[in-house]
Amino acid sequence: MTIILSFLICTLTVAFISWYKTRSTNLNTVSGLFFGGKNNGYLVVAGSLILTNLSANQFVGENESVFINNMSVMAWGVTSVLAILLVSQFLLPVYFKYGMVTTPDFLALRYDESTKKLVSIVFLLSYAVNLLPPVLYGGAVALTSMFNIDALLNISYWQCIWIMVWILGITGSAYTIIGGLKAITISDSMLGAGFLFIGICLPFYALNHLGGGDFFNGLNLLLTKHTSHLNAIGGKHDAIPFGTIFTGMVLVNIYYWGMEQYIVQQSLAAKSLKDAQKGMAFAALAKLISPLLINLPGLVAVHLYTNVTNTATVFPMVVADVLPTILLGFTAALIFGAAMTTYNAGLHGSSTLFVLNIYKPYCQKRGIEIEDKNLIKVSKRFEIILSLCAMFAAPFILFANSGFYAYLQQVSGLFSMPILTIVVVGFINKKVPPTAAKAGLIMFMVSYFCCEYIFDVDLHFLHVLAILFLIISALMMLYGWFFPMQKNVVFNPPLASDVNAVPWKMRHVAALSLIICMILLYLFFSPLGVAKLD
Template sequence: MNVGALLSFLLVTIVVALISWYKTRKENLQTAAGLFFANRNLGFLVVGGALFFTNISAVQFVGENELVYTNNMSVMAWGLSSVLAMLLVSEFIMPVYLRSGISTTPDFLEERYDTGTKRFVSVIFLISYIVNMLPSVLYSGAVTFNGLFRVSEVLHIGYWQTIWILVWLIGLTGSLYTLLGGLKAVAISDTVLGIGMFTGGILLPYAALKYLGHGSVSTGLDLLLSSRRDHFNSIGSPQDAVPFPTIFTGMFLVNLYYWGTEQYIVQQALSSRSLAESQKGIAVACTGKIISPLLLNIPGLIAVQLYPHMHNTAEVFPKIVSDVCSPMLTGYIAAITFGAALTSFNAGLNSSSTLFVLNLYKPFKARQQKPASERQLIRAGKRFEILVCLLAMLIAPFIVFAQHGLYTYIQMVSGLFSVPIFTILILGLLHKRMPAIAAKIGLTFFILTYAVSQFLVDTGLHFLHVLAILFVLTVLLMMTVAALSPRKEPFVQQWSNVVDLQPWKRRHLYTVLLLLAMVALFVIFSPLGLAE
């Protein structure tokens, strides 16, 4: 383990922690609003940084570079196509949420359907976080940290034991962070780390090209562009991990769900001081998605030239960092990826606690005629975070046995929970007489049939296409239920004045610019551009 890299890692990590502490030292964390929503007072830069870096975790650093190495740039579609979804959420869904003054996305489903639907969806969210989101963040962080610092070699222990140790180290650190600092500490860390990621996104490809060119960046770039041009293609074929047509089917639905419904993402935007700040923040996050291939995908392209044959492809990103970077830069990149794992894990923990306390625990106490005080809510939330953290740390190491790569595994399993929730949300918005029973039937049908298609029966279809087909079938099923037993009165949204609801006036101009940038990147990494 290089001492310079370790010192650099510790320095950056401590600086980020100190900035977060300084910015949140006067924050009141003894109320649910303070702990879970930063008192609804975040500006657009913090909202944008939190949205972007909560989404970016070690999962993306490890998983996307791995898929670029084993397939091609088609994996880039996950990040780039989300720009369209984010802009749609900014324009159409976020105003609905902020008008209602909700605390969680299931709150809106309660307003639209009934309390039973809210509880059902809250439980689905919690299961998703415990078995998929949080363990995958811990596992990918452990893989990256081990690859960068050769922990298994330094400690002279096996890979499996090393992953266990690092998973628990990241998990315990993350839980302390969110327990002590709340959502605002997570958001501030995300913003600082987001700035650091952009810097790393320039420095790492530069160092990798210089290494490939034996000291010359231009020679390295020539070597990169002179062979294996098929890896530059973002237009995936049916054999690739991300076939291009899936962008317009299941991927579009997953992205809409993620940015418009996923609690630990939406919670960042709900904490903004106004609708305009929320929409500006989403535009900032979109800009981050446009730039992120520099760190999430380009290193995987360069690794194709450096390492023609790798046994454990999950080690692509940490290996190229440790090989091409100076000790100081290695420690810097390690701090960014470690911070990415921590902040995503922290956001997931905070949202899990929010869902449990506000949607399950607080209503339960109210039904018992024993309303919970703010102090009881905070105590219950922190205890639940500890429980969720322990469960995630126990599950995480077993992801090593996942087939088809880490990133594909995460996206496939998340489909079990994501698109069903989005389906009932969008139908609830569009169909004013959709009854609550239709939502429950739709959720149950979608989850069961998708589970069968992925774990029991081989359909021969890509899982994203399966999600799109089931979306259509579920919509038809719910429409049939609504026709037979419609809601007695059409749904009318109740307005709340929690924050200023005036939209951002210049949002349409930035929408056009961001969409043009998204399309341009797809063209550059296609047979019309670098993949010629």
Template sequence: MSIVSFVLTTCLIALISGINARKKKVKTTNELFFANRSNNFIIVGGALLLSNISANQFIGENESIYINNMSVMAWGVSSVLAMLLVAEFFLPVYFRTGAMTIPDYLGKRYDNSTKKMVSIVVLCSYLINLLPAVLYGGAVALTGMLNFLQPLDLSYWQNIWIMVWGIGFIGCAYSVLGGLRAISISDTVLSIGLLTVGIAFPYFGFRFLGDGDWLKGAHILLSNHKEHLNSIGGAFDEVPFSTIFTGMFIMNLYYWGMEQFIVQQALSAKSLSHSQKGMGLACLGKLLCPFLINFPGILGVHLYSKLDKTAEVFPLVVKDTLPSVLIGLTAAVVLGAAISTFNAGLNSSSTLFVLNIYKPWKEKKNEVVTEKHLVFTGRKFEIIVSFLAMLSAPFIMFSKVGFYTYLQQLAGMFCLPIFTIIIIGVLFKRVPPQAAKIGIIFFIFSFIIFNYILSVKIHYLHMLALLFVTTSVSMFFVAKFYPNYSYTEVQLESVKLSPWKNRYWFFAFLIIAMVGVFVFFSKWGIA
């Protein structure tokens, strides 16, 4: 029954996305990469949330809660502050300057060689970290929940390979055939499924824990192992609370304001106002995430005294506590979440390659490049990237650190140098392109030395904050050799730049709610 429910839900989502996407056939790069800038705030908000929530969160965060406590939720909950800063300060800049990609903006701020350099760094990040990790997380979740391949008597390693390639093929087909429009619509539909699962999970989970008595189960969960309910991480937890104010804040600000596949969703809005509303809607979703996706990790603490493969806690809890129909629905949501992030990453990889590398190279050779040819090239590039990601994803199984920690550590090496040159470039108009290039190289080499060669006893998030400061200093030092350099922002007059009028009231509510969620999961609340 669970497999039937899974197949029906997955097909329904695909059908809705396909019908809506076919109404607007993809003929131009603007349609393929930005949905023709026609999405309203509901579609933007749903796409932002589901592009962020992948199987990595379901697997990695629940594993961390099972091993440590709720401190891992800080990644999502504290991101609300970063998202509001992006809505208020970053999105107006992107809309005003007409930047289509983050490297595109850096090309306007610095020069074309910086644009190309950053494009390559981001593409490496997607190929090495984002896309393989999304496929692996989805494969682990589906293997644990549904056991499609159990009758074939395959090993766990073989199951992971088959699941990775299955998710990869479906995701590639979505992105190649439908473009960003199909991705955005499927994300919006999936957000409804996520909400349904999030509401159902506590009810059935409490009933299972209390042997059919919902209240008894709730009492057990709130009375025993209370240390796992604490979101205020100590110095020896995976996510110490102090990191929220250093490297985590920087990573969140980069992710929501500079990560290409996230920014691309925001830029698909029909106006700045709709983009800001969409970001606000996604913030609300992030505040609900501890209640929607982290409950299985807490429940797993009470159900399993010891797991050899802690990454399997989420699929095990789903399989043991939910009825068959909801197991299928949950599997469909997890698959959809994995595909949505994979799709968004694929689409953004293609955007960066086609607009920032391939098209300039063709124009430099004085060749005429048609929109039809660029769309064809973009789709072909997505297929190649998909195959590379599918080949490498299963090997993440051999990572020596926790899955979520592995993702964040590796992401820092690619994200923070770009974050640094954007922040310095926005705030200081006299920093030249040469400083940006040296800053990127300085950061990446320093990161590799301190994290993989030297044994430095400091949390990696604090290390990222220190490297941000030292890289900024190196950029200011280089700038001293170019005293006459100055940058003037070029603005577009054709873009709708009227901001969301009532945003400050909603933003204030979100900040208060963010603090409230931390207090709820603390010694002053249920912990």
């Protein structure tokens, strides 16, 4: 009863404060609904970025990977610091300077409107296949295991996953449809404070439990036994081979933090470029701290459990075994909130792309006059349809053959890297025509699908992504050499007059400090540090 009570109190408190803080926001305009009025400060930006990034997928998937392999999986979070800093320095100023509201806006500026529309469709496919269903599934797995809901209700695990998926999906949809981006960012900020609190409590209780009531004994066991699991320098057969950090991973992270609509939208809601850059710097700092919460339970599980049938349940098992009942309910509420915020942001980003990049241009092309209230009505209907599709699809991820997190990252490359490729080529070469961009996008998707799912290519998928990135980029530029655009692209649209695009003066100092910390963290989790190989 204490667990359920603390869960409900935390969840309802966040919902009430989000409603209270957004009651004055005008949600009947495109700016108010999609961008929260563009008046978020840097702390709100940082909180919304982290909570949108965090989801039950990471808690479930990364701890499963640590338990099976080692700490090499922390690369997804820790090395994203470099990508965040690059995006903050080079991409955000462009977005703010020209008042861009969706990621494909750059493609319309650089190539043409049809390229923008094609990429918007790829984004929507990505969200429908590889974002919304896995977020619901990950949240359902975590909550089912933490509360033993299947045993409590005397139903099968499969039935329980269906029930939890629909609870998460309906709640998240309501949040998004009723409150818009402002409600999402407010709830993210509060949940961020909660994760900071649990990030301190969980390691303490986990190590205390491991040490039989003695925290330092638990810490000693963690650092001296099964030390190969502490190694973040992944080998060829680990989840993340070390070499992939410098090939496909850096590209995937740049795409994620600088072009993924539901992430970029959190930065674009800032009241100024300075606030957006400061918010991203704080988000990068949080990514350096995140292994304490995201990966440590997997390390503790290595010492606690010797025979786990379903390794996806490792994280909820540790949390349920080590935390006091009141904190267990609080943690469950945070995981519920993390699943919802990622789901909310993905759903919201999808409707933004559909309404602004597909539906609105379609109406304008046919001379149909549309008002903001009509666009908002269409966006809410689209969100309902997409949410229903995600809720029906999510439970079937249970039957995925590969590990949950590996499945997510491998499939995401099918959508993310083709977009990154044509954006990067568009930045560095102004001669490549729209035809090459469209052909490159499709060629990349087909080639990657063949390499991963048809032919037996003996390479890690991140290396495959990097190689295809170089090949498709070269082919696009070669095409541009022989068949260049008729006129050079000049980025000189009217500047956004209502946005403060002055950069943050301390961004370079913050960047250097964060990169040094990232390197030190890798040295700590290496054979030169605590990871003495067994």
